[in-house]
Amino acid sequence: MKNYKYIGLCLLALSFASCDVNNELDTIPEEVVAEVELNVNGLDFSKYVSIGASFTAGFTDNALFVAAQENSFPNILAGKFGVEFNQPLMNDNIGGLLLGGNVIQGPRLYFNGAAPAVLDATPSTEVTSPVTGSLNNFGVPGAKSFHFVAPGYGNVAGVSLGLANPYYARFASSGTSTVLGDAMAQSPTFFTLSEVGGNDVLGYALSGASGTDQTGNFDPSTYGSSDITDPVVFGNVFNSMVSTLTAGGAKGVIANVPYITTLAHFTTVPHNAIPLDAATATAVNSAYAPYNGGIQQAFAGLVQLKLITQAQADAEIAKRTITFAAGQNAVVIVDEDLTDLEALNPAFAGLKQYRQATADDLLVLSSSSFLGTLADPNNPASVNGVGVPLADKWVVTPEEQLAIKTATDAYNAVIENVASSNPNIALVDFKGVLQEASSGIAFDGYTLTTNLVMGGLISLDGVHLTARGYALMANKVLAAIDSKFGSNFKTATGGLAKAGDYPTNYSPTLR
Incomplete structure (x- = not known):
C-alpha cells in the first residue's frame, strides 16, 4: 500500500507543480515585408x-x-x-x-x-x-x-x-x-x-x-x-x-x-465526334459504298492514262475512302484541296471532294451544335457530318x-x-x-x-x-x-x- 501512496503523492505533487508552469507562448512577430517603391526610370505615363x-x-x-x-x-x-x-x-x-x-x-x-x-x-x-x-x-x-x-x-x-x-x-x-x-x-x-x-x-x-x-x-x-x-x-x-x-x-x-x-x-471539338452503334455504322458504310467504289475506279483510270502514278492514286484513295465502325468515328468533310475529279472528267460527276477528318483537322467551336443535326428534317439519313459532309466553313484543314x-x-x-x-x-x-x-x-x-x-x-x-x-x-x-x-x-x-x-x-x- 505504501508504494501506491507514494505514487499518488508524486502525481499530486506533479499536478500542483503544473499549476505553476507558464503556458503562455511568446508572440511570434509578423514578418515585415519591405516596401519597394516603384521606379519608372523617367517614363512618362501621363497620357x-x-x-x-x-x-x-x-x-x-x-x-x-x-x-x-x-x-x-x-x-x-x-x-x-x-x-x-x-x-x-x-x-x-x-x-x-x-x-x-x-x-x-x-x-x-x-x-x-x-x-x-x-x-x-x-x-x-x-x-x-x-x-x-x-x-x-x-x-x-x-x-x-x-x-x-x-x-x-x-x-x-x-x-x-x-x-x-x-x-x-x-x-x-x-x-x-x-x-x-x-x-x-x-x-x-x-x-x-x-x-x-x-x-x-x-x-x-x-x-x-x-x-x-x-x-x-x-x-x-x-x-x-x-x-x-x-x-x-x-x-x-x-x-x-x-x-x-x-x-x-x-x-x-x-x-x-x-x-x-x-x-x-x-481545339475543343474533336475530329471523331460521331458515335455510332454497329448497325448504324453498317448502314452508313452501305450508303458510301458507291462513292468509295467510284473513287477507286476513277483513280485506276487516271493511272492507266498515266496522269498520275500508282503511289499517288493509292495515297488519295486512302485519304478519300469513307468507313465507319461501332464507337467514335471521324466526321465527313469537304476538302477543296483534294483532286477535283468532276473538273477532270464529266464521267466523274458525283465524286465530290469528300473525306473523313483526321486529328490534323480543326473543327470550329460552332460546329459542336451543328454536328448530328439533319440537313433535311424529313430525311433521317441527312445527318450533318455523316450522311451530309461538313462544308468548308466548319473545318480548318492542314x-x-x-x-x-x-x-x-x-x-x-x-x-x-x-x-x-x-x-x-x-x-x-x-x-x-x-x-x-x-x-x-x-x-x-x-x-x-x-x-x-x-x-x-x-x-x-x-x-x-x-x-x-x-x-x-x-x-x-x-x-x-x-x-x-x-x-x-x-x-x-x-x-x-x-x-x-x-x-x-x-x-x-x-x-
Missing part, C-alpha cells in the same frame, strides 16, 4: 493610350460589356501606371449592340453549368448614341491592321452596309476620322499597340478558311471580311503606325501575333492552317524588326505566352491553360481572354517595360496584377 482590337477593348465571352472593359489589360496597366484612363464604356453588362433599335450584336455568353450559353437579355447600347469626351482606350473589336488607318471606319452611316465598325462608330471623332488619328489627337506620351494583325488571319480561321488568302494582292479595299491580309500591306500599315506614334518622342509596347489555331475555338501560320510568321517578322530597330519600343512575346499556355502557364497560385471553360485563360467564346487572362497579359506588358526601359514593376510593391483579383467568368445575374 497613356492603347490601340488595338478586341483584346485591347476587353472583349470577352463573345461580347463587350462594362465589367469586361474595366478588366481590360490597358485599364489594368493604367492602374499600375497611376494615371487616369477613360474608356468608351458600354451601357450595361449584357453586352451586344443596337443599331437604330435593332440588335446587331448579341449578348454575352455565360456558363450554365454544362456549356456556354447566350444570356437571356436584350442589349441596351445604341451605336447611334455617341460616346463623348476624351478617351484613352482605342480598342476596336474586329479591326484588321489596315482598318486603323482607314478614314470612315467609324462612320455610323456605313455600319449597316458593312463599311464601318459599330464599336468604333460609337466613339469616332467624326465620320471621316481614323482610329490612329483619334489616338494621336490625345498627344500620347506612352502607348500600347497590341493584337494588330490578329484579325488579319482570325476572320479567315473563324470562317473555316472559307475566305481567300490575299497574299500578293496589295489592295485591301478588294478584300472580303474573311480574307488573309497580304504581309506587305500589313507591314506598310504597322511601320507607319509605330512611326506616327513615336514621332513626338512617345515610348510604347507592341505585341506579336499568336498562332490563333491553338485557341480553344479550334493546308489552310499553313496559310494562317505563314501569314502570322510574316506579320511577326515585321513586328520584331520594328521592336529591334526602335529604341522607344518594347516587345511582348504574346505568341510565346499562348504557346506556353497550351500546356499550362503559372500565374500566382494558378495554372492557366487554353482549354475552354475550365482553363482559366480563354473565355467562353474560345478566342478572347478572361479577366484573369487579361491581368496576365498586363503583367507581361509590365515585364517588357522593365526589361526595355529599366523600370521595376516586377519587384515594386503592388507593381503587378494579382491573379486572384480577377475572375475567370461572370455571373448571369450581372446585368
Whole structure:
C-alpha cells in the first residue's frame, strides 16, 4: 500500500507543480515585408493610350460589356501606371449592340453549368448614341491592321452596309476620322499597340478558311471580311503606325501575333465526334459504298492514262475512302484541296471532294451544335457530318492552317524588326505566352491553360481572354517595360496584377 501512496503523492505533487508552469507562448512577430517603391526610370505615363482590337477593348465571352472593359489589360496597366484612363464604356453588362433599335450584336455568353450559353437579355447600347469626351482606350473589336488607318471606319452611316465598325462608330471623332488619328489627337506620351494583325488571319480561321488568302494582292479595299491580309500591306500599315506614334518622342509596347489555331475555338471539338452503334455504322458504310467504289475506279483510270502514278492514286484513295465502325468515328468533310475529279472528267460527276477528318483537322467551336443535326428534317439519313459532309466553313484543314501560320510568321517578322530597330519600343512575346499556355502557364497560385471553360485563360467564346487572362497579359506588358526601359514593376510593391483579383467568368445575374 505504501508504494501506491507514494505514487499518488508524486502525481499530486506533479499536478500542483503544473499549476505553476507558464503556458503562455511568446508572440511570434509578423514578418515585415519591405516596401519597394516603384521606379519608372523617367517614363512618362501621363497620357497613356492603347490601340488595338478586341483584346485591347476587353472583349470577352463573345461580347463587350462594362465589367469586361474595366478588366481590360490597358485599364489594368493604367492602374499600375497611376494615371487616369477613360474608356468608351458600354451601357450595361449584357453586352451586344443596337443599331437604330435593332440588335446587331448579341449578348454575352455565360456558363450554365454544362456549356456556354447566350444570356437571356436584350442589349441596351445604341451605336447611334455617341460616346463623348476624351478617351484613352482605342480598342476596336474586329479591326484588321489596315482598318486603323482607314478614314470612315467609324462612320455610323456605313455600319449597316458593312463599311464601318459599330464599336468604333460609337466613339469616332467624326465620320471621316481614323482610329490612329483619334489616338494621336490625345498627344500620347506612352502607348500600347497590341493584337494588330490578329484579325488579319482570325476572320479567315473563324470562317473555316472559307475566305481567300490575299497574299500578293496589295489592295485591301478588294478584300472580303474573311480574307488573309497580304504581309506587305500589313507591314506598310504597322511601320507607319509605330512611326506616327513615336514621332513626338512617345515610348510604347507592341505585341506579336499568336498562332490563333491553338485557341480553344479550334481545339475543343474533336475530329471523331460521331458515335455510332454497329448497325448504324453498317448502314452508313452501305450508303458510301458507291462513292468509295467510284473513287477507286476513277483513280485506276487516271493511272492507266498515266496522269498520275500508282503511289499517288493509292495515297488519295486512302485519304478519300469513307468507313465507319461501332464507337467514335471521324466526321465527313469537304476538302477543296483534294483532286477535283468532276473538273477532270464529266464521267466523274458525283465524286465530290469528300473525306473523313483526321486529328490534323480543326473543327470550329460552332460546329459542336451543328454536328448530328439533319440537313433535311424529313430525311433521317441527312445527318450533318455523316450522311451530309461538313462544308468548308466548319473545318480548318492542314493546308489552310499553313496559310494562317505563314501569314502570322510574316506579320511577326515585321513586328520584331520594328521592336529591334526602335529604341522607344518594347516587345511582348504574346505568341510565346499562348504557346506556353497550351500546356499550362503559372500565374500566382494558378495554372492557366487554353482549354475552354475550365482553363482559366480563354473565355467562353474560345478566342478572347478572361479577366484573369487579361491581368496576365498586363503583367507581361509590365515585364517588357522593365526589361526595355529599366523600370521595376516586377519587384515594386503592388507593381503587378494579382491573379486572384480577377475572375475567370461572370455571373448571369450581372446585368
